[in-house]
Amino acid sequence: MQFTLVPGSEISEIISLYLEEKCDAVTTDKSGLAAKRAGFYDRDNHDILDITISKEPLTPIVPSGDEQWLDIVKMVMSFVESLYFIFSKNVKHF
The missing domain is CATH 1.20.5 (Single alpha-helices involved in coiled-coils or other helix-helix interfaces)
Structure with missing residues (x-):
């Protein structure tokens, strides 16, 4: 699988790129994704995967x-x- 990394320095910038369809996926902690998705006008059209890809200390x-x-x-x-x-x-x- 090939992909292109779309860099962003702030989560709000990265989410904007995602919503503008300039990137296909975003990764951060689940609670952060849930909080951001709650503000989407079409939040039911975005799935947060039930997969843990890191053991980041929170x-x-x-x-x-x-x-x-x-x-x-x-x-x-x-x-x-x-x-x-x-x-x-x-x-x-x-």
């Missing part, structure tokens, strides 16, 4: 200075880690 961001919210987010992340049995000894496998 993490939340919280406002500085809100220690209570920071603690809540940390507790939720800890819960998710324990739910999926993610520990320091096996984290590289996720």
Whole structure:
């Protein structure tokens, strides 16, 4: 299969190229694609594939200075880690 890489520096620029049919596919994290697709006038005509092509680390961001919210987010992340049995000894496998 041959392809031509269409470079773009910002996701909004890349999405515009995609919507203008100047490129046939875009790759980024699934949540980012879902957020962008939600703004498409014809969003039902665009499929986000259920394929993971990388193990890019994602993490939340919280406002500085809100220690209570920071603690809540940390507790939720800890819960998710324990739910999926993610520990320091096996984290590289996720």
